[in-house]
Amino acid sequence: MKVLFIDSVHPILEERLKIMGFTCVHDYNSNREEIMKRLPHFEGLIIRSRIKVDDEFLNAGSHLKFIARSGAGLENIDLAAAEKRGIHLFSAPEGNRQAVGEHSLGMILSLFNRLTLADQEIRSGQWKREANRGLELSGKTIGIIGYGNMGKAFAKCLSGFDCEVLAHSLESNISDDCAIESSLENIQDKADIISFHTPYDESTHHYLDESFVQKMKKPFYVINTARGKVVKTKALVDGLKSDKILGACLDVLEYEKASFENLFENEMPKDFHDLILSSKVLLSPHVAGWSTESYEKLSSVLADKIERIYEL
Numbered sequence: 648m649k650v651l652f653i654d655s656v657h658p659i660l661e662e663r664l665k666i667m668g669f670t671c672v673h674d675y676n677s678n679r680e681e682i683m684k685r686l687p688h689f690e691g692l693i694i695r696s697r698i699k700v701d702d703e704f705l706n707a708g709s710h711l712k713f714i715a716r717s718g719a720g721l722e723n724i725d726l727a728a729a730e731k732r733g734i735h736l737f738s739a740p741e742g743n744r745q746a747v748g749e750h751s752l753g754m755i756l757s758l759f760n761r762l763t764l765a766d767q768e769i770r771s772g773q774w775k776r777e778a779n780r781g782l783e784l785s786g787k788t789i790g791i792i793g794y795g796n797m798g799k800a801f802a803k804c805l806s807g808f809d810c811e812v813l814a815h816s817l818e819s820n821i822s823d824d825c826a827i828e829s830s831l832e833n834i835q836d837k838a839d840i841i842s843f844h845t846p847y848d849e850s851t852h853h854y855l856d857e858s859f860v861q862k863m864k865k866p867f868y869v870i871n872t873a874r875g876k877v878v879k880t881k882a883l884v885d886g887l888k889s890d891k892i893l894g895a896c897l898d899v900l901e902y903e904k905a906s907f908e909n910l911f912e913n914e915m916p917k918d919f920h921d922l923i924l925s926s927k928v929l930l931s932p933h934v935a936g937w938s939t940e941s942y943e944k945l946s947s948v949l950a951d952k953i954e955r956i957y958e959l
Contacts, residue, residue: 650693651692652693654695657947714735715949719743748797748801752804752805759781788811795816797873812827851874856882875900
């Protein structure tokens, strides 16, 4: 079985596939059309996010048996088209969930303690102790929207902070030692912090919008390490200006390109310009699941899943 790698991943995946008897080929530079011309010669495809895998693309992969994505989400793949062709889809949320949980915790702790601002001030010769008085996470109520691998990892990271952690998900019976299952309405009544850990699809597009903000009983903080379009930037900016939203930790942005490798398709939108001017916002470049350890774990998880079905 021949497997085409169109994105670079940790080499342990290729090493394990070769042990299983696969032939591995790399093509990290060809464009979509060139990849499609090569695709009929391969049974397996390894991707991250460089190329959108839609119905047209899958038509070219007449012999594809599986697609493995080194990451958590599959929104760049036409799931229905893949299912229709009997193509197995593998992702690896187990590989970077701990990285996402720790990054989410690190961002809110940094924002609460004004660490970025204080660091910049000291480097410029300013010593402002009172202005940099921090907030404690202890005693806060955190509402986690989406309680799969990422949401559970964040809840576990919060377990030592004496917080009330409420989780809302499409799944039922999700309560565990780290979080209590809750309705969205209860979270909107009680939460001091909202953290998004949902996949992205039509149902989660602009999950946080003007209506969501209005329904929050208390001023609150936002964490988004899921997908940028889960949060409507204009609603976030308006909430920050009105002080209904007290701060935001954003690892993902509504204006990212679909490949997640670049920020804007075109020029900087006004809402994003307003966002970056706010001292109440902490940003990182879609790296919450991008730790040194997760780089290897993502490939190991994919190898485990492929091995269970396709070991030769």
